[in-house]
Amino acid sequence: MNVLLAGGTGLVGRAFITLANEHAIGLTTVGRRVTGSASNELIVDFTALPALPAAEVAVCTLGTTIADAGSKAAFRAIDFDAVLAFASAAKEAGVRHFLIVTAIGADARASAFYARIKGAVEIELADLGFARLDILQPGLLLGERKVRRPVEQLLQRLAPAIALLTRGPWDRYASISATRLASALLTLCHEKSPGVFYHQSPELQHLGNKDL
8 A cells, every 4th residue: 555645744644654664554755844754755845736656545634723833824824725735636646545634623614713724624625536535533632742832732731631521422522642543544544435434533542443
């Protein structure tokens, strides 16, 4: 299996590269910076993507926050424009199976800008016509980021207490480690059934615990 990965320098992307290397997955990263961990790396401008190498599967873990991006426009340029540019280029390269990490609460009709952009990109991806599209909507991501996010760091410290509140009907908001989410991504890469599939934290925890 040959996989294209966008977002390899982020928290989930780094974890996915580690797992892909451990399982001898043919991986090509596509990004603005080198990861230093993948054997095949394409350094690109997402506003003018070149033709991508042929692959069966593409994984997108691109994502930022409005605070990190600096503005709503800069956030949209990454979480919407760059994601769709990568997806379109991947489809041109023959990819039939696309996987995207968005977020719980993604909704194109949401009042919150972050959730609205995440939901809008999900709709656009579905319209591209991949044979299979997996949309992963995790809760809070746990792990060590290269960039400090004070609010997220506080939430990570409170994760054990939050876990007590995210049970039953609220379990889709439960936190998940980046490593477990990356494992869920790799598990889903092997799925063949056509269609559009949404996955939230309870299922992602289960998928990330499967033997690959």
